[in-house]
Amino acid sequence: MSKPRKSHRRKSTPKGGEARSSRRDVLRWIRNGAVGAVVVAGGGYVAVGSFRAYAAEHDLSRLGQGKPTVVQVHDPQCPTCTALQKQTRRALTEFGECDLLYLIADITTPDGQAFAVRYGVGNVTLLLFDAEGGLQQAVQGMHSKDQLMPILRSHHASHAMISG
Incomplete structure (x- = not known):
């Protein structure tokens, strides 16, 4: 005679009631x-x-606080601006934040628009500043990482010579 098999199925809900919660x-x-x-x-x-x-x-007040800075004048709706931002970030991976600071002047904000007007530039532009916040160079237009590397190295080297 065989033994009845135990079922591992959940027991059905009692008639007219809800299922009771088990500890499990x-x-x-x-x-x-x-x-x-x-x-x-x-x-x-x-x-x-x-x-x-x-x-x-995006905090432009960090400019001139003792670090050479790269500021991208940027429109987030512009595909060329986004591509330049990607290439710039790739180029900046060679430097630490202690070497070069990267900031964004978003021209869709009042601060970013005022910054672009103050320096007379439009989007798709990189502005290179010394540690005291003095504009050293403007790089306009789309550039690849390989094109940006010598520009950033030169900017960093000239700043290191001045402060060091």
């Missing part, structure tokens, strides 16, 4: 809630870090 269901709910909270908190942490980096990069 409660623990699963707590675990899923904890995982969800960690994911949301992690996403918030990343978002705050990204916002801080964005805000620092």
